[in-house]
Amino acid sequence: MKINKLLVSLLAGVTLLGGVVQAAELSMVFGDTGNALAFLQEQLTRFKEKTGHNVTVVPMPSSTTDQFGQYRLWLAAGNTDIDVYTTDVIWAPQLADQFVDLTEAAKDVVADFFPSIIESQTASGKLVAIPSFTDAPALYYRKDLLEKYGKAVPKTWDELAATAKEIQDAERAAGNPDMQGFVFQGNAYEGLTCDALEWVKSSGGGQIVEPDGTISINNENAVAALERAKSWIGTIAPEGVLAYQEEESRGVWQLGNAVFMRNWPYAYSLGNSDDSAVKGKFDVTTLPIGKEGDTSAATLGGWNLAVSKYSDEQAAAIELVLFLSSAEEQKQRAIKQTNLPTRIAIYDDPEVAAAAPIIPLWKDVFLNAVPRPSAPTKVKYNEVSSLFWSAVHDTLSGNGTAAENLELLEGKLTELKGAGW
Missing domain, CATH: 3.40.190.10 (Periplasmic binding protein-like II)
Known part of the structure; x- marks a missing residue:
């Protein structure tokens, strides 16, 4: 590659007023x-x-x-x-x-x-x-299906789960065995940190590590949020969601096989493309909250x-x-x-x-989006995120409870922090 750069530098001179400017x-x-x-x-x-x-x-x-x-x-x-x-x-x-x-x-x-x-x-x-x-990110929803079954756009995660299950089961009974209630990014990677941070923050569970550097993830609200997400696996979300990243989620959604999807704005134009099965059939809204009094959280x-x-x-x-x-x-x-x-x-x-x-x-x-804790954890953020998504993925996969995994996570983060971030 560097040889190619040198050749272009030698051969691609362009004469302009005031001298020679070489294309790079x-x-x-x-x-x-x-x-x-x-x-x-x-x-x-x-x-x-x-x-x-x-x-x-x-x-x-x-x-x-x-x-x-x-x-x-x-x-x-x-x-x-x-x-x-x-x-x-x-x-x-x-x-x-x-x-x-x-x-x-x-x-x-x-x-x-x-x-x-x-x-x-x-x-x-x-x-x-x-x-x-x-x-x-946004909550993508099939407005045609919500209208068909007389359902409102969900405001809480529990409302989403109930609506997703009802429509999923009805659509499967009507002849679409591939219909899923909710797809998201469940693979063990940075995307799961984003999704799980939203579940936790929107349920009053904090930001993993707070802006002042305090490790806050081991709390009852965070535990409840992850246990709720765990309950989706195999009920409204396929087992395979544990390996989904953004594109796998979009693939299921764009084929018309999901009621709800959590994804970034790029999926909007693709979902409305001419070859999309959901063109004109969906809309977007803010992500749900845990309960009244909580606030929606979308990872920045x-x-x-x-x-x-x-x-x-x-x-x-x-x-x-x-x-x-x-x-x-x-x-x-x-x-x-x-x-x-x-x-x-x-x-x-x-x-x-x-x-x-x-x-x-x-x-x-x-x-108003929630930032990941890269500012307080500085150069250690990548390790913090890896530890967090691993604990979440273990929980979703049934490898330990949320309470057990978050307690272990707190210990690992405390050791990583040492005398300071």
Whole structure:
């Protein structure tokens, strides 16, 4: 890859007034979900037309856990082949030392972004990455089936379970043996941390580790939330959900075989595509709560663009980051991918509202979203999350009760914390 960059650097000079500007050969890593890679290729074509720079995409697995592991290996080795990294919102404190400080490069546009999202990508005063799109999950529901059976959109998790079971059983009796009540992300990976944090937080069980660093997960509300989720397995959710990530959940949903689904906004446009069995048959709402008095919790997600400090094409890489996070590119991403913009003004764009009605509705949802505890746990977050999703997966799988697993988890987190995070 580096030889190819050198050749392009030598051969691709473009004469302009004032001197010679050489087109760069860049590489960026990207994890594909849905048709996101195809859309990115469209963006990179526009970028090349504008700048002359060519970008090669290095595909990554859709699992964020697998991506993070590979990133750490490359960055620890000082890999010069990757110029731009797409990063999860939780990774800034852990990878800050490996990325270029973008504060100066973004000074003219940073005010256009939501301050909280910029803050999430700032570590020790350094802007680690530019936000590309943000995320907050929704409860997808089959409005046609709820109308058919005279059911209201559920407000609590118990209401969801009851409605899911009734409609699932009726649809199976009517001739669809594949119908499921509820699909979500139950595999043992970062996605389960997101789902389970929502179950716990929306039931008054805290945020695993609180903003002040206190380990809070071992409490009766968290236990009740996980036991409730465990009761879904094999009743309203298939046993196979324990291996589902986002795309497996969407696959079941988009075939018309689920009443409810928990997923991110990207699934909205795909669900309304011409080849979707649920086109025009569903809607979205905020995730349920445990009981009256609790508040809905949607895990704050989102993807950002960072420049490797080991890149030998940093100037061109910064151009790419600013282009992909620009207002026009974010608008196109919102319209075509239903990804939530990180620039405030796009939420009031009528073209965006017409193409993706979910986006204006989600402005307040994601601003009130619950963050994963990456800020208080800093470089130890990945281990914290792994311990948490393992305890949750054990519980869902029947390997110990929620009370037993959360007590063990508390002990492991206390040991990991040591004298401090």
